[in-house]
Amino acid sequence: MCAWPEKLCAIAPIPGPKKAMINNSGAEAVETAIATARAATGRQAIIAFEGAYHGRTLLTQSLTSKYALFKKNFGPFAPEIYRVPYPYLTGWWPRTR
Ligand SMILES: Cc1ncc(COP(=O)(O)O)c(C=O)c1O
Numbered sequence: 063m064c065a066w067p068e069k070l071c072a073i074a075p076i077p078g079p080k081k082a083m084i085n086n087s088g089a090e091a092v093e094t095a096i097a098t099a100r101a102a103t104g105r106q107a108i109i110a111f112e113g114a115y116h117g118r119t120l121l122t123q124s125l126t127s128k129y130a131l132f133k134k135n136f137g138p139f140a141p142e143i144y145r146v147p148y149p150y151l152t153g154w155w156p157r158t159r
Contacts, residue, residue, distance in 0.1 A: 089117025096121065111148040 067082035085091040116122040124139035
């Protein structure tokens with residue numbers, strides 16, 4: 063049995079009850095986060111940013127926006143995904159040194 067999730071919960075600066083889970087890949091972590099959010103909210107839709115890469119499972123590939131690189135000829139993809147521009151703040155991006 064692994065104690066990492068309990069240790070993570072102990073140091074996380076988040077008030078109230080919390081749980082942590084270890085996943086074996088980024089795609090699995092994204093899928094788990096979405097399943098958890100859907101179960102908690104009862105909502106299905108997901109918002110994903112333009113330019114996003116989220117992995118190679120069906121759902122994470124559906125969330126990924128770089129079509130030619132990661133999606134061409136691989137559809138159909140998962141429904142209820144809505145894409146929005148990434149909210150870059152003007153002047154926020156660090157200047158090159
Ligand atoms: C934001 C993001 N989500 C998900 C993934 C997928 O991770 P994995 O290749 O471990 O499934 C990546 C990988 O680069 C990523 O950058």
